[in-house]
Amino acid sequence: xAPTKAPDSSRRSDRSRRAIHEAALALVGEVGxxxxxxxxxxxxxxxxxxxxxxxWPSKAAVLMEAFLGLAGRADEETGPRSDDAAQGIPDTGDLxxxxxxxxxxxxxxxxxxxLEAPTRxxxxxxxxxxxxxxxxxxxxxxxxxxxxxxRLRAAQEAGELRADADPRIALELLIGPLMHRWLLRTLPLTxxxxxxxxxxxxxxxxxxx
Amino acid sequence: xAPTKAPDSSRRSDRSRRAIHEAALALVGEVGxxxxxxxxxxxxxxxxxxxxxxxWPSKAAVLMEAFLGLAGRADEETGPRSDDAAQGIPDTGDLxxxxxxxxxxxxxxxxxxxLEAPTRxxxxxxxxxxxxxxxxxxxxxxxxxxxxxxRLRAAQEAGELRADADPRIALELLIGPLMHRWLLRTLPLTxxxxxxxxxxxxxxxxxxx
Numbered sequence: 001x002a003p004t005k006a007p008d009s010s011r012r013s014d015r016s017r018r019a020i021h022e023a024a025l026a027l028v029g030e031v032g033x034x035x036x037x038x039x040x041x042x043x044x045x046x047x048x049x050x051x052x053x054x055x056w057p058s059k060a061a062v063l064m065e066a067f068l069g070l071a072g073r074a075d076e077e078t079g080p081r082s083d084d085a086a087q088g089i090p091d092t093g094d095l096x097x098x099x100x101x102x103x104x105x106x107x108x109x110x111x112x113x114x115l116e117a118p119t120r121x122x123x124x125x126x127x128x129x130x131x132x133x134x135x136x137x138x139x140x141x142x143x144x145x146x147x148x149x150x151r152l153r154a155a156q157e158a159g160e161l162r163a164d165a166d167p168r169i170a171l172e173l174l175i176g177p178l179m180h181r182w183l184l185r186t187l188p189l190t191x192x193x194x195x196x197x198x199x200x201x202x203x204x205x206x207x208x209x
Numbered sequence: 210x211a212p213t214k215a216p217d218s219s220r221r222s223d224r225s226r227r228a229i230h231e232a233a234l235a236l237v238g239e240v241g242x243x244x245x246x247x248x249x250x251x252x253x254x255x256x257x258x259x260x261x262x263x264x265w266p267s268k269a270a271v272l273m274e275a276f277l278g279l280a281g282r283a284d285e286e287t288g289p290r291s292d293d294a295a296q297g298i299p300d301t302g303d304l305x306x307x308x309x310x311x312x313x314x315x316x317x318x319x320x321x322x323x324l325e326a327p328t329r330x331x332x333x334x335x336x337x338x339x340x341x342x343x344x345x346x347x348x349x350x351x352x353x354x355x356x357x358x359x360r361l362r363a364a365q366e367a368g369e370l371r372a373d374a375d376p377r378i379a380l381e382l383l384i385g386p387l388m389h390r391w392l393l394r395t396l397p398l399t400x401x402x403x404x405x406x407x408x409x410x411x412x413x414x415x416x417x418x
Contacts, residue, residue, distance in 0.1 A: 014354065065377030071295050084347050100386050124337045127393075128333045133393065169402070172395075173410060175386075175389065176382075176385035178322055180384060180385035181385070184388075185343065185346065186379075197382070200379060201409075205371060205413070205415075206369060208417060209418070
């Protein structure tokens with residue numbers, strides 16, 4: 001399971017990084033972004049704060065990497081993946097089925113208690129702090145949205161999506177309702193809801209002949 | 210313009226209430242929900258803090274009423290309205306046109322600099338504080354969403370909306386993308402975007418014969 005033998009210091013670094021990520025996510029979920037400090041993360045991770053200052057320029061950078069690490073581990077747990085990042089959304093030739101699979105997985109992630117508090121804390125901070133929000137959108141959200149664009153373009157080429165639909169807008173019809181319901185907690189976020197969003201969005205709300 | 214003559218003390222109360230609302234909205238926009246205090250609101254409004262404690266049970270209650278007052282004033286400014294709250298969304302018989310009108314107005318409201326900071330501060334707080342979030346959804350958001358349900362039901366009766374579509378889900382396809390774009394600042398929130406959301410949602414993303 002470990003094809004390359006890392007030197008001890010590198011293994012120690014990996015362990016420390018992981019401990020720092022976990023401490024950062026736990027803390028921001030518990031006390032919010034504002035009250036999370038480098039000192040607090042260091043104490044919780046059992047490392048010196050100089051270790052954190054040496055590796056990251058800011059608290060935001062630590063958290064960004066912690067979320068990226070989390071996304072990476074979630075991918076590992078759901079099985080092997082190729083190096084082709086664009087395969088984030090499967091293409092079985094059935095657009096509705098593929099989108100339902102991805103949106104249901106998103107529902108599961110959003111409902112995961114371990115992720116909920118830090119994700120809410122960070123999203124809330126980005127909503128009031130434009131600079132931090134822009135950074136998280138650029139580094140965390142946009143790469144995910146690009147996967148939708150790729151899948152929707154393929155659907156367009158296959159004639160499954162209207163030729164005049166802008167994939168960048170179309171994806172917001174799928175993601176927007178999900179996030180709105182989750183962020184504002186208006187109603188329960190379920191697989192049935194994810195399926196309905198896909199069916200309504202693809203089929204449209206006006207009657208078809 | 211003032212059909213009933215209010216006694217002096219009532220007029221003074223109205224002035225104080227308005228000053229307190231404005232102070233609360235300004236403060237929460239500037240320093241966030243957590244750091245907004247009854248004392249701070251009182252000082253800014255030029256009233257004693259006992260005045261606020263006498264009229265409202267909590268800081269959240271002051272802000273809730275301030276937002277409700279704001280919504281009321283926005284309605285006054287856009288012209289006369291009947292007592293029928295359900296007429297919030299016009300019914301001209303053209304569903305697409307009516308929805309575009311309402312979503313464009315929502316875009317304008319969200320882009321209004323005077324509303325932006327307090328709305329962001331309160332939304333962000335509701336995202337991390339489930340109790341406060343639920344209160345704002347119940348008192349501020351749900352009554353607005355009910356107007357969409359009413360309009361979409363009428364469209365359903367007129368055959369303009371699929372009979373099998375749930376209006377409560379359908380409205381999230383319209384509101385969700387707008388709020389997602391505004392909250393996360395992914396891309397500019399424009400009238401053209403509001404129009405596209407209506408067209409895509411009603412027509413659907415898959416080709417029609």
